[in-house]
Amino acid sequence: MKEAVLIFGGIYGTLAIILGAFGAHWLKSKYAPEQLKSFETGVKYQMYHAIILIICGITFPFLEMMQVLMAYCFIIGTFFFSFSIYGLTWTSSQNRKLKLLGPVTPFGGLLLVIGWILLTINLAEIALYLTP
Template identity: 65%
Template sequence: MKELFLIIGGVYGTLAVIFGAFGAHALKKKLSEDQQKSFETGVRYQMYHALILIISAIAFPFREVSQQLTAWCFVIGVLLFSFSIYGLILSDAAGKKLRFLGPVTPLGGLILIIGWILFTINIAEIANYLNPAQ
């Protein structure tokens, strides 16, 4: 399980760099300023969550369901949040906005929030286990 989340985190991080460069260079003349900002938001959140996914894979033994759920929230949340933003922006720039993706973005954001809450609970439990109160 650890290896899977490390690999997904690495892939998400790599893609964030690629998408960031693509957005800054190849799409610069094709996107409005607002579209560019939205695209950058998708890239930024993808990178943040690539990093927290890697941190989770290092910190958690994944023996608890809540630890597995934390990582899956980050994986699924990025797919729904960042990739729906990419789809919305690119389809809008092509003149065929995929409006059905609109509600997907906040759903992805909600799943990311749940992931952060679970991460906080799980990391606090690990910290308490490693450093019990004297």
């Protein structure tokens, strides 16, 4: 699991850079300002979670179910949250907004919140273990 977390962190980080550059240069002329702002939100959250995945991959052994669940929440939540935003902004710019993607974004956000709660619990356990 540790390797998968690090790989997803690296992939999400790489894609965030590519998509951010894509948005800043090519989409700037194709998207309305509101669409571009939404797209940038997806990129930012993707990068934030790429970084936290890499930190978690270095910090945790993923031997406990709570750590594994945390990783899944971050990986799946990032995909649902950011990539649904990309899909919504793209289809909206084509005047064919896919309404079925609408509920996917908050579901991804909920998974990210759960991931952060689990991260906090895991960090608290580490702090308790390290406290003399």
